[in-house]
């Protein structure tokens with residue numbers, strides 16, 4: 001191994017920069033040339049590859065987003081797009097690639113690996129929906145941002161005695177919403193994995209009011225069938241019968257922009273270093289993740305073919321603690 005490249009792809013996640021830094025510096029420590037690829041798979045296909053030194057990645061760890069920038073590349077889903085990328089890698093003499101990104105990015109990495117190219121993935125998405133890791137880079141920061149918003153809403157909800165919905169990101173995965181509800185002490189949570197009917201939610205909120213709660217906070221996952229917009233619509237439509245209205249706050253992309261927490265920086269550093277460690281050991285075709293406190297590699301084809309599930313006990317806990 002003489003030359004490796006690193007890219008970030010899909011939705012940006014706080015902590016990606018710490019992972020880039022770790023890949024570059026541990027790669028340099030191996031005596032390799034390390035290259036950066038701009039704009040994920042888009043830049044890979046277009047040949048936007050440039051050398052990165054240890055100094056080039058100084059002062060980036062505390063920044064949100066990714067200095068390599070990111071993109072969605074539909075053309076990479078086609079074999080022809082991936083062939084173009086492989087041509088670029090061959091032309092530039094890059095022996096192996098580290099890809100930092102979410103589940104889609106890892107699916108792309110699995111395809112590249114299947115075509116015989118050495119790739120190592122690094123799990124990074126605020127959604128925490130990647131199989132093969134308990135935590136992905138960016139989840140902790142996004143969770144803390146959601147929590148700060150919940151704490152603030154709780155103060156105003158108590159003062160006004162109102163019910164508030166707060167919608168958090170997570171795509172089809174309810175992890176972020178469930179953890180935010182648990183840590184924020186929400187009265188209810190609506191997630192795609194365990195669908196809540198609006199009538200059941202109304203019953204929960206009424207019951208909370210009858211138990212003497214001054215406020216009600218409901219955390220809603222963006223991927224739930226009844227997301228915040230649909231719930232507000234339902235509450236308004238049945239306003240007279242229900243007897244109260246709800247206000248919704250949709251956090252959206254605000255969650256991606258936070259200064260990476262210590263947890264995300266440490267995780268990203270360990271995963272980035274772990275990816276280089278795999279390549280140094282002559283291995284590839286895996287995604288680095290966190291399993292019971294250890295940095296582990298899971299075959300990319302397993303990551304791509306498996307679905308991460310949510311522990312239903314956490315939902316039960318959130319319900320019990322909301323009483």
Ligand code: ATP
Nearest residue numbers: 010011072073076077101102103104105107108125
């Ligand atoms: P996040 O979920 O955090 O937004 P992600 O990595 O899952 O991140 P996607 O947009 O799903 O984001 O995927 C990023 C890119 O990975 C896509 O634009 C595409 O280039 C590539 N990709 C996704 N799925 C596949 C696939 N099945 N085969 C090849 N490439 C893929």
